Amino acid sequence: MSNDLQKFQDPGLPEHVHRKTDVDPKAADRAERQVAALFILSALSTVLAIYSYIFIPDDQYFFLPVMGDTNAHQLVLGLGMAFALLFIGLGLVHWAKTLMPDTEVIAERHELRSPDEDRSDFVRTVKEQASAAGLGRRSLIKRTLGLALGISALTPLVLLRDLGPLPKKELEKTSWKKGTRLVTDPGDRPIRPEDLEVGAVAQVLPELVEGQERTLADIGKDAVLLIRLRPTEFQLNAERLSWTHDGIIAFSKICSHMGCAVALYEQQTKHLLCPCHQSTFDVTRAAKVIFGPSARPLPQLAITVDADGYLVAQQPFTESVGPSYWERSS
Amino acid sequence: MSKVERIGGNVASYVDDRTGAAKWLRKNLTKVFPDHWSFMLGEIVLYSFIILLLSGTFLTFWFDPSQRDVIYQGSYEPLKNIEMSASYASTLHISFDVRGGLLMRQIHHWAALIFMAGMIAHLMRVFFTGAFRKPREANWLIGVGLVTLGIVEGFLGYSLPDDLLSGTGIRIAEAIIQALPVVGSYLAFFAFGGAFPGHVFIPRIFTVHVLLLPGIFLALITVHLMLVWYQKHTQYPGPGRTEKNVVGYPLMPIYMAKAGGFFFIVFGVTALLGAVASINPIWLYGPYNPGQISAGSQPDFYMGWLDGLVRMAPPIETHAFGHTISWNILIPGLIVPGILFTLMALYPFIESWMTGDKSEHHLLERPRNNPNRTAIGAMSLAFILVVLINGGNDIIATNFHLTINQIMWFTRIGVIVIPPLVFVITKRICLSLQRADREKVLHGRETGRLVMLPHGEFIEVHEELTPEQKFTLTQHEQPAALIVPNADANGVRNPQGFKGKIRARFSQAHVEQIDAPTESEVKALGGGHH
Numbered sequence: 001m002s003n004d005l006q007k008f009q010d011p012g013l014p015e016h017v018h019r020k021t022d023v024d025p026k027a028a029d030r031a032e033r034q035v036a037a038l039f040i041l042s043a044l045s046t047v048l049a050i051y052s053y054i055f056i057p058d059d060q061y062f063f064l065p066v067m068g069d070t071n072a073h074q075l076v077l078g079l080g081m082a083f084a085l086l087f088i089g090l091g092l093v094h095w096a097k098t099l100m101p102d103t104e105v106i107a108e109r110h111e112l113r114s115p116d117e118d119r120s121d122f123v124r125t126v127k128e129q130a131s132a133a134g135l136g137r138r139s140l141i142k143r144t145l146g147l148a149l150g151i152s153a154l155t156p157l158v159l160l161r162d163l164g165p166l167p168k169k170e171l172e173k174t175s176w177k178k179g180t181r182l183v184t185d186p187g188d189r190p191i192r193p194e195d196l197e198v199g200a201v202a203q204v205l206p207e208l209v210e211g212q213e214r215t216l217a218d219i220g221k222d223a224v225l226l227i228r229l230r231p232t233e234f235q236l237n238a239e240r241l242s243w244t245h246d247g248i249i250a251f252s253k254i255c256s257h258m259g260c261a262v263a264l265y266e267q268q269t270k271h272l273l274c275p276c277h278q279s280t281f282d283v284t285r286a287a288k289v290i291f292g293p294s295a296r297p298l299p300q301l302a303i304t305v306d307a308d309g310y311l312v313a314q315q316p317f318t319e320s321v322g323p324s325y326w327e328r329s330s
Numbered sequence: 331m332s333k334v335e336r337i338g339g340n341v342a343s344y345v346d347d348r349t350g351a352a353k354w355l356r357k358n359l360t361k362v363f364p365d366h367w368s369f370m371l372g373e374i375v376l377y378s379f380i381i382l383l384l385s386g387t388f389l390t391f392w393f394d395p396s397q398r399d400v401i402y403q404g405s406y407e408p409l410k411n412i413e414m415s416a417s418y419a420s421t422l423h424i425s426f427d428v429r430g431g432l433l434m435r436q437i438h439h440w441a442a443l444i445f446m447a448g449m450i451a452h453l454m455r456v457f458f459t460g461a462f463r464k465p466r467e468a469n470w471l472i473g474v475g476l477v478t479l480g481i482v483e484g485f486l487g488y489s490l491p492d493d494l495l496s497g498t499g500i501r502i503a504e505a506i507i508q509a510l511p512v513v514g515s516y517l518a519f520f521a522f523g524g525a526f527p528g529h530v531f532i533p534r535i536f537t538v539h540v541l542l543l544p545g546i547f548l549a550l551i552t553v554h555l556m557l558v559w560y561q562k563h564t565q566y567p568g569p570g571r572t573e574k575n576v577v578g579y580p581l582m583p584i585y586m587a588k589a590g591g592f593f594f595i596v597f598g599v600t601a602l603l604g605a606v607a608s609i610n611p612i613w614l615y616g617p618y619n620p621g622q623i624s625a626g627s628q629p630d631f632y633m634g635w636l637d638g639l640v641r642m643a644p645p646i647e648t649h650a651f652g653h654t655i656s657w658n659i660l661i662p663g664l665i666v667p668g669i670l671f672t673l674m675a676l677y678p679f680i681e682s683w684m685t686g687d688k689s690e691h692h693l694l695e696r697p698r699n700n701p702n703r704t705a706i707g708a709m710s711l712a713f714i715l716v717v718l719i720n721g722g723n724d725i726i727a728t729n730f731h732l733t734i735n736q737i738m739w740f741t742r743i744g745v746i747v748i749p750p751l752v753f754v755i756t757k758r759i760c761l762s763l764q765r766a767d768r769e770k771v772l773h774g775r776e777t778g779r780l781v782m783l784p785h786g787e788f789i790e791v792h793e794e795l796t797p798e799q800k801f802t803l804t805q806h807e808q809p810a811a812l813i814v815p816n817a818d819a820n821g822v823r824n825p826q827g828f829k830g831k832i833r834a835r836f837s838q839a840h841v842e843q844i845d846a847p848t849e850s851e852v853k854a855l856g857g858g859h860h
Contacts, residue, residue: 006849006850007804007846007849008800008801008804008848009797009801009849010569010570010572010801010805011569011797011801012569012570013569013577014569014570053429067606073429074432074433075606077430077433078436078601078602078604078605079602079605079606081433081605082598082599082601082602082605083598084598085595085598086595086601086602087598088591088594088598089593089594089597089598090595091591092590092591092594093588093592095591096583096587096591100583100584102584104570104578104579105577105578105580106362106575106576106577107361107362107562107575107578108576109573109574109576109692112690160520163520163523164519164521164522164523164524164528164530165519165523166516166519167515167516167518167519170519170525171515185621203621205621216527216618216619217524217526217528219619219621220501220525220526220527220620221525223620223621253621254620254621257658257659258501258505258506258640258659259502259505260498260502260623260627261498261622261623263623264625275624275625275626275627276498276502276627277637278738291735292645293640293641293642293658293662294658295645295647296647322505323505323508323509323659324508324656325508325509325514325515325518325654326511326512326514326515326653326654327515327652327653327654328649328653328654329649329654330649
């Protein structure tokens, strides 16, 4: 658009329109009473809040539509507080809108940029002071100061070293060993194959050795899901089939994607689903990933029965359980 | 002189004798702020931050940030005699055995959601009106920093109770740390003091949540507000409003009453939510146990987009030379969010480079008058919305009787297809709105009144706009595109090279708009309206 065309001119601020409260003293008085009423409502609400804190027992529940079972103490206390605050706010805003001056004011903006002479003065001052200090010439000082400052930041970093131990081989290890019994979680009871019907699922953990405690970190690596299918339903290679026992197959319950518990088992499709990111694993095909972001099957635990007929691990897991990490080799 | 005035005067002169504050205060007490509802969004954020400080301090009096094992003996029957961490037990204690404790917990959580939602809304206001332009780029950067830290702060906050849901969130955070190449498992072991979940993480993030991050917030918010104060607030264009002035109401008394009142309103609404709307009922989830989980595990909304990205990632890992790189975690968990936030932070500089605009701006732009920027913003929102939908794919699947697979594939494709579509559509809509504005100025407003002329013709009466309306609709600048010379004075072809060409292309796209009508055009139409 060429500039010779005339743009619309700024007509300037529109004329101020008076409010009713500006011209009618009665309206102004009414507004004052309204504001005062709001403040009084606030004060009453505070009284209600304090009353409910002291006098309404905090173990009483009653039924409210939509909200369901509601704690009377908590509800009335909260409502009292809420209205005490709300009415102060509404009163203040109503006051400002009806009774305080509402004429728009024009203030000038001042240029943020400093005048040119100030700028050049500034540059000159910096240069003068810097050269007086010898910043330009004494490069040895500058460099060694840079070195000292830079390297001094290392101390706090080094001091953080004791935040935790080195991972070493910790991420590869679980408590499962050859012959470790599978026990129920919760309950810690050993399991026989006949305890599981076809279609059943059970969460198991390795049996504790005498005097050993189970930490959450142990559960985070040891949790195993036991699923029983009909032996004919498996589509496994010979080795993986030998890791099952009479239709019972065991997988790490810790997701190979980000470590959530893979807890949802769909009996019809024989799929395991992780509720965090919906990685879906096919139980009949050694927990092959059939959907979702996980890139690896759930590690399978080789199981068999011991002399007493209880389910035991044939061997430790042959790979790390849980999410991937840099040092993981497969 | 009344007694109150005398005492007040004495106090004031005591202070001024020692600080000279009177001069500064006199000037600033009547500082003018423009009025618009969208300027309240930032206020909401500030007030919810104060509510968070107050309610959070209350909670710390009872909360025990420790992962030592305790047997719960409080009044919530279903969890009695169950082993749990002290932080979970003390959260139950606050919820059931401290009067007003649950109310405060819920106020704190609601305030956190309002804090985040307010920041996002404020950010959108600033973006779509071009308020980030020179001289306010620094405040934009601080804002982006606050949003980023806000996400972290919120995540740490809801992780503190150590319940089954939040523990699952920490597990996922741990997996992201662990996925970092080379240093991942080391960083994870340092953060958790050994193997996940360990016994130190909750106390550590407690310090970060209640001390470190709030301190940084306070500092950044202070600088943010000081800059707003010093640079003076932007204003919407209109009659009497120019780049050189601020039109509005003085701080004292109008904004003291209005903003002060608004603080109480925000606090009141938050308290009302805390009183009637249950949020994060941790007693239903149970204590954290890495072997357990509940279906429908969802983060708070400001983490949902990140979760949605992770959910839609293709299952790719690289295994080579005895090492693993989890692209399925790194890309959605770190790389894409990193790129998004970097682009957002740099946007003011990118736009200024595209348009070559180095001048100061204090008048805001209507979103339609900058179609390209508005389209970029809408495109980004569309991206976030699509991944957010995927973050709730399990909930959506159950509620709408869809399969997770359908939603996942819809969003996997949609995340690539929908944002560009939204860009094109938004830009077209903006240009059409500009055309509508032009039409209105030239031919007047459609009144909806139909009139039959004596010869039987029906016409709709158009009403001429007021000079104020005409000015408001036409005052915006319409810069020309940057032109890259084909050859410079010495005959060197394309002197600015490839970069210059790209810049010119961007510039052309950015200034594409409908010419604003001028007074001359209206005159040429002879009054125009009929």
